[in-house]
Amino acid sequence: MIVAGQIRKGAYFDSVTLMRVGKEITALPGVIDAAVVMGTKSNKAILNSSGLLSARLDNASDTDLLVAVKGETETATQSALAAVDGLLKKMVNTTTKGSESRPTSLAGALNIIPDANLALISIAGRYAGDEAMRALENGLHVMLFSDNVSLEKEIALKKFAQKRGLLVMGPDCGTAIINGVPLAFANVVNRGNIGIVAAAGTGLQEVSCIISNAGAGISQAIGTGGRDVKQEVGGIMFLEGLKALAKHEPTRVILLVSKPPHKDVLRRIEKLAKTIRKPIVTSFVGASTHEDCPSTLEEAALIAVALSQGQPRDEVSTRLVARDKEILRIAKREAGKRKKNQKYVRGLFSGGTFCAEAQVLFKSLLTGVFSNAPVGNTKQLRDSLVSQKHSVIDLGEDEFTVGRPHPMIDYSLRNRRILVEADDPETAVILLDVVLGYGSHPDPAAELSSVVRQASRKVSVICSITGTNQDPQNRSRVEAALRRAGAIVMPSNAAACKLAAQIIQCLGRK
């Protein structure tokens, strides 16, 4: 039997903490008895009666902390003494009711969640880059929602992250779904076996919702920010995301979504894709695609669904051809309601990818298409506030969002524009996207109903809804409300655009 003691000068702990530490020490293997007490007279008396008091401890003062251990062996005694510091520290540090104080920095947050693995950053762009770098330096993956981060900074962040095996989604990455958790402007979708890499935010929302609504699900949805696939960034994170999905066992089908990547980046993606044994579906909105490439986000999403369920991809085009007939039927009906001089479509989009997809679809169907964000053959609008012929407007462009919330959150600007377009006697169709999910307006139907009701007396109002019934806004509820207001609700942006174009074509034949 070995008795050993230590004196810690000037270390003060309250007696409850010390009793708990003493109890834990006594419970250690090979320990017969132990005490951790302040060196007061009465405490020394207690130690004495337990046979724990040595002459040295007896000389300690009131303000000294005494540690005494009676062990079966020297080793047990010494290891118990060595455990005291750790236990005291643990007692002191088993803080804190997390919700009480909000940290003001990454470092403060990491005190609360030391093993945090992702930083979601949405502060002003001029600070966001530095904050993202700090997160990477701390070993966190980053989703950078903020825009206005310089290209140089983006490249620096992504190169740094690539070296360390970390993901940088963004800057200007609006949405992602990691491990089933919706990040920023994301929808509540089924989990499943389709993995997505997207350099187009609303494109990612659209395909993930279509997949979920078709009964399949998402394994991971990685956003990269639109600039990732430009020549300067070189697709660093697009490629890393693709590699990660290739290795991700639950992912059986990979879906790539982007506006057309730079040709060098495209080459790299294609080269990497060749090495991957999983089926890969690509939707590069507006790229001059190969024959077998899906022409719309919807088609790409449905092909991914088919492949994920072991169905042939041809089945999708059969289904879409059938639906095109249904679209034509609605188009004829709507065209019948329009007056003679109504001949133009006016698309008012909150999602940039939708605006681009509209232009791609209109290319072969309509002539004289204008936009404030033209792609392909589309002509630049003289004034973004004034439509010319067929116009498709991206209301999420900087010119509209400086000093005001994004149109997915604040409907007022678009609502005014809807009424302006409806008053134009040449407008036949108003085309709208309605994006649901976290971050978006909590009740878009309430925002839109009144203007849709007014507009639909004069023109055909076509809406697509990007969302699911699990979204906070509930897709079905929004859809019913918009129908009640007089809108034609289509299941996808592509279907809505096709319908719009068909109506115009029917009007042309009248």
Add this chain to the structure above:
Amino acid sequence: MTSINQLFGSDLKVVNIGLSAFKQALDDAHAISVQVDWKPSMEVDPQLANRVKMFRPAIEKANAEVVKIILSGMPHLIGLERAIDVIPGIKSDMLLHAGPPITWDRMCGPMRGAMIGALLYERKAETFEEAERLAASGAITFSPCHEHASVGPMAGIISPSMPVFVLKNEAHGNFAYCTLNEGLGKVLRYGAYGETVIEKLRWMEGTLYPVLKKAVAKLGKIDLKNIIAQALHMGDEVHNRNRAATSIFYRTIAPAIVTTCDDPTVAAEVLEFINHNDHFFLNLSMPASKVTLDAARGVRNSSVLVVMARNGTDFGIQLSGTGDEWFTGPADVPDALFFPGYTRADANPDIGDSAITETNGLGGFAIAAAPAIVQFVGGSSDDAIRYTQQMYEITAGENNIYQIPYLNFRGTPTGIDAIKVVEKNILPFIDTGVAHKEPGVGQIGAGVLSAPAEPFQKAFAGLARRLTKK
């Protein structure tokens, strides 16, 4: 080496920096997440900011060293002496004062009043007018307490004849000094200089001082760190509330007073004086902090504060790594609860060396330990807890001895890091008494305030320029 696939295989744990709406989605998905209330850092010269970034490892190392020194400090009361006999550098025609250096023409009302009172007490002048003329004449030198290993509450005047506590840092061998607390009401430290004020000072010199001196001599020394640690467990933060610490001190000193004082009436008088002044211990918690922090001066490249002090006009700080240089900016008026009849318009800007307690991880930094005074910080104990919690963001360490019971005995945030203050834009939180802006009125309330930003921006730049490799 981490990998994206590792992320896919783990539970997502998110730090949300920015829009709190995104936190809602994370909560709904039952993801573990924490919201960061992010603020941009204070404005500093970007070149200097880069320099600080470059030197960060050296700064961190220096700060760790400073924290070690602070945490190892062992402040003991070892005796009482007359100021002129012990305080380094004090001269017979010198008056020490709180805060950074200041000239007569810039002094606030309470400090001028206290200077006049001190000259009357020292018998260097017979009347108010004479004292005022003398003070303005240049014949009297004014010098900050802090430059003489001393601290003083409010105006913080130390004149040569005043008795002072002598403290020793048993771990590092340095000393610190502070006057004895006069109690409330019309007192010198709030700028009062009337006859009763001077009479009380003379009683302190003639009666209190010799009695305490003998009693402390009998005890040898008193471990102040231990008393402060206990007091934090009893509802003090030892800046604005010193009731528990004063009680413990009273229990410690009373037997020694009774046994060493020849006249029981005098012993009773002294004991009553201590007993009736809840802030008696403030003049021990302050020098205890001072003697602890002074040991940590002069660690090259360290951005940790060793001084935070106000003279009623300016707020000044000193860093361990920037020598004796003061970094100052205008002092603010505290947000306070005022005694009946007074308003914010009557309040003097922040004054006193008592912010040395915050510098040492006490006072406002330990406000969560003092639920009895949460009225000063917004009324609820949650407010107090938040204030303390936030201070962990700007400190280089946590105290090993001073603890917050409510936070499961977590050590108080200790060692204010000027770089963190600037980068996180979180200012040190001080709880303090408030003086009337006119001399002689006294205390009119108590409250809280954040330190002004300017001294910290200047200190950041001052340190950045001084950073050296070896």
